Amino acid sequence: MKWVRYGVNIIATLVLGLLLSRWIDGLxxxxxxxxxxxxxxxxxxxxxxxxxADDIETVGLLxxxxxxxxxxxxxxxxxxxxxxxxxxxx
Numbered sequence: 038m039k040w041v042r043y044g045v046n047i048i049a050t051l052v053l054g055l056l057l058s059r060w061i062d063g064l065x066x067x068x069x070x071x072x073x074x075x076x077x078x079x080x081x082x083x084x085x086x087x088x089x090a091d092d093i094e095t096v097g098l099l100x101x102x103x104x105x106x107x108x109x110x111x112x113x114x115x116x117x118x119x120x121x122x123x124x125x126x127x
Contacts, residue, residue: 046113046117049109049113050106050109050110050113051106053109053112053113054105054106054107054108054109054110055102057105057109058098058101058102058104058105058106061101061105062098071097071101074100074104075093075096075097075100079092079093079096082096084096
């Protein structure tokens, strides 16, 4: 039973993360946080944003996917805690 729960959690995290990343990807690029976060990640990875201007879209998409997966994982974790407390109270 534990493996089924782990599998459902992984699938829920992947589906929610990918849906969230697709929604964020559809936002206009002028969304103020997006270019700044892409430039920050590129500098953190040691990439020059001017020389590697072609990589900005790829790195941006990877940042969006990673952040979306992280948010989805936290949401699934919180849902598991809420479900566990609801079961204990019942």
